[in-house]
Amino acid sequence: MNDDAASSHPPSISLVVVGGYLGAGKTTLLNYVLSNAGQRRVAVLVNDFGDINIDASLIRERTGDVINLENGCICCSIGGRLVDALLKISARPERPELLIIEASGVSDPVKIAQIGLLDRAFRLCGIVVAVDTERIGATLLDPYVGDIVRRQIAGATALVLTKTDLVSEREKVVATTAVSALAKTAILLESVNGKIPLGLIFDASVVPRDRAGGLGLTGGWNAGNHSDICSFSFRSDSRLDRKKLKDAFRSMSVEILRAKGIVWLDHESFPQELHVVGGRILITPFSGKAAAESSIVLIGRFTDEDERSVTRRLEDTQVGELA
């Protein structure tokens, strides 16, 4: 894309895909997010067949909207309603800040999320997969859908174990073990009645580590024994090496939910926008005004040691002074 086109581009729309099998609690989770969305403009796409269970009054209140989507679209690459729906959303004069797609119970949310990784109008912020703690054992053994649910879990950037209040401690451990064995992400949360840390969805709800000062300070979310979703920044006066930077993000073992920033790369005359989610890295030319330094915000669940090790890894990508 040339610079003219890039500079006339409106800000990108954050995309969150909510997946999980039938009855896993996707809609409950979505309703919780919507009722805590504040003044943000949120649009919701429902890739499911049958009734929409999303609280319509909630949506109207948010000045966003719900669009129902055919569920034949994900496989059929021609004429997909998903294409139409996304085109319409990105062409709106007043774009939503956030698009949440509720994936159908048997679809692979990664396939939907890939659109967010590719199209410039959308920026993927996460693939949140809900897992019914009570029933996951049986679902994984289901001959027709077990494989699909395994794929959903493996594709998640964050997993939410729902209905944990309905099971014994032992059952919870069994479910957690089964899910962890399939998951690529280490971010596994528990949720009752759809309550999740809003930082999972909204950047603005993420508490910087230096201000959080410990556990449980973000409102509305009872963290239990989990540490909160938090963030810290990495800044550098140096140019960074593209390949080393990609390698660093691919191989980090800490619980990163997502990362974004503006970076100055070696051999590039313009700054680049960096966007990382679920081990995928997108680097695109940045057309706005950028400071004369590279700066990356990392969002996830971090200990002090995590922050130190990530900072060290990123420092290793520095290659030379920024002229």
Added chain:
Amino acid sequence: MNPVQPHATHVAVRDGKILSVGSLDDVSQWGDAEILDTFKNKVLMPGLVEGHCHLMEGAMWDAVYVGYYDRRGPDGKVWPGLKTLDQMIERLSAAQRTMTDAAAPLLAWSFDPIFFGTSRLSVKELDTVSSSRPIAVLHASVHLMNVNTAMLSLAGIDEDTDIDGIHKDENGQPTGELQEFAAMFPVYEVIGSQLSIAASEKKEAIWNFGKVAQLAGVTTATDLVNDLSELSNRNLREVTADPQYPVRIVPAFAPQRSPENGVEKVLSAIGDSTDKLKFGPVKFIVDGSIQGFTARLKWPGYFSGQPNGLWLIPPSQLVDVFIPFHRAGLQLHIHTNGDEATEVVLDALEEILDTYPRRDHRHTLQHCQMADASQLARAAKLGLCINFFSNHIYYWGDAHYAQTMGPDRANRMNAAGSARRLGIPFAFHSDAPITQLSPLFTAWCAVQRKTASGRVLGASECIPVAVALRAITLGAAYTLKLDHLVGSIEVGKFADFAVLADDPTDIAAEQLKDLEVWGTVLGGRVFQSPAK
């Protein structure tokens, strides 16, 4: 196709319907008539019925055809199949020279790299067509496309695009091959609504579809995914009402595309049916495609180890989803490609029919390509019809043998022979635009069961020519509940004929696909095809 009267020399027509059929003496009993000898040296067959195709075929012809096989466009022009990449580049270059708007994208369709061995299309070749005009070439499978450098940059795809489906060379540069939906999405964003399945939203596409169908001898054809939107219904009513429009159209409502008030929508549309526009069927899609590895297969799964395909309706919801339409007396056409999809649909229909028995429901399994003997037996007991995708044997049979199903299941695919032995009412289809709309070719596929390379898949599933001809006329009409109106030459039915140069029962079976279609007759009106 009327077993009581397989042959006749004369047919009398009044008010667009067949008044009498038999000898000159027989039909003259109705009184004096004008005798037309246009077809003296021709053979009249019942007009052919295509039970599973899409109006989208008519929309595709806005783009350049670059398939491996000969295909006729709406104007009757034969586009010769392209046997080398050079020929394809040549055709694209010729098309680009005629374009006046320098910025308009050049679109092509039906490219199939399977026939070009190891040589792969890339930006390099497409850039020789144009370095500035964006170009997109959609593959026959519709799961892939190739684009040039101009399209890559418009779509914002470069070496840093970190996503599945963007094929890259050894230096990490995109080759222009885009696989699957997500990778193709930004290209669709550039080209807009072109190459879209909602073709009945455009009158021109409906017209082009009609012409393509008419060239193939078809007088009744389905649009097996339709939204029944207001615009689409109005367009279809207007276009089919034109006496010049050569085909009866049967749109099937697809609740998966527009879920609201499905039953009411169909019932109300049925009230608006005309002689040339027949609403009624309801279409459901349960799994994906075999060649796209998205069909749901039973054990042992895909031959080359791909993960199992996708459900478009969760198996546990099938009963609830089908029931309202079944109870409203409507007929279901259910897409099941893989044998696991067929299995769950049989389970669901069994449960529904146990609870709400219905005589003569004629629910139809569409494609049903991999069903085994036990599934076919169940289908027979449940009173289902099957519309097989027999063209697959020819087009993808080699790929099914070597890559998707493996030998055992490829040999039993589209088991018309078994269906016949079980007494299941069956038809064959093209799924146009996925393969060419030509029932005679489709019948040939079912009779010969030959792949493109010449391998015969499961000779025991071959059927005689006469049975195949019945399947593409009365058989298909039966699956649409239109067998009282079309499908055979009998008194009271529409005067719809396919006019052939030779008698299909007289020629060698392997020539069936090459039979010359002179034209058609629809409701007594003659439509002569342009010469090839």
